[in-house]
Amino acid sequence: VQLKESGPGLVRPSETVSLTCSVSGGSIGANYWSWVRQPPGERLEWIGYVFYTGNTKYNPSFEGRVSISVDASKNQVSLKLTSVTFADTALYYCARARIAYDHFDHWGQGAMVVVSS
Amino acid sequence: TQLTQSPSFLSASVGDRVSITCRASQDINIYLAWYQHKPGEAPQLLIHSASSLESWAPSRFSGSGSGTDFTLTISSLQPEDFATYFCQQVATYPLTFGGGTKVEIK
Secondary structure: OEEEEEEEOOOOOOOOOOEEEEEOOOOOOOOOEEEEEEEOOOOOEEEEEEOOOOEEEEEEOOOOEEEEEEEEEOOEEEEEEEEHHHHEEEEEEEEOOHHHHHHOEEEEEOEEEOOOO | OOEEEOOOEEEEEEOOOOEEEEEEEEOOOOEEEEEEEEEHHHHHHEEEEEOOOOOOOOOEEEEEEEEEEEEEEOOOOHHHHHHEEEEEOOOOOOOOOOEEEEEEEO
16 A cells, blocks of 8 residues: 655645545545644644544644545545644645554655744 | 653664664553554554554564553664654553654664
């Protein structure tokens, strides 16, 4: 299974950033797909997950401005983060877990998002 | 659940035995994973459930601990082991990560 994140690279403050995770070599089905980010010099931060059914769970730190969805027909997982600020500058990863309370057995290489005016 | 990982930086020589610790702010049983991360690559799961070694990982890697205190040990450091290692707890949401340990060549 391979995961590859893609996104705009650069966004302006207050805008919405959209990222896509394309999954190859395996199915979206029956897995939990998470987004994780790492701001420069900081630790990894879990953003949330989507189950293949569309059920989601989010980190309260992002509640209200995050949306994670899945498109099984395209084998893709998407992240939308609204009202971005400079603090949202980070390397964004997608990762897979087989069950809800579980480690991530596959990660992507990450996509950098820079918030700048 | 907060994870405190130490040290944040480790300088060691090939052949050295090194240990990295991860302390949880509350009891997480054995719900802890360790990852290896090299620059520009995807992080790789190294150990799950505190001590279960992934099939790709060499036996020089081992994990131990339960409750709040965990350790990742590399029994004899090899050139390909120079990387950043981080822990993750999967006992409670939100999932959280340790701050990482960068292992560099002395």
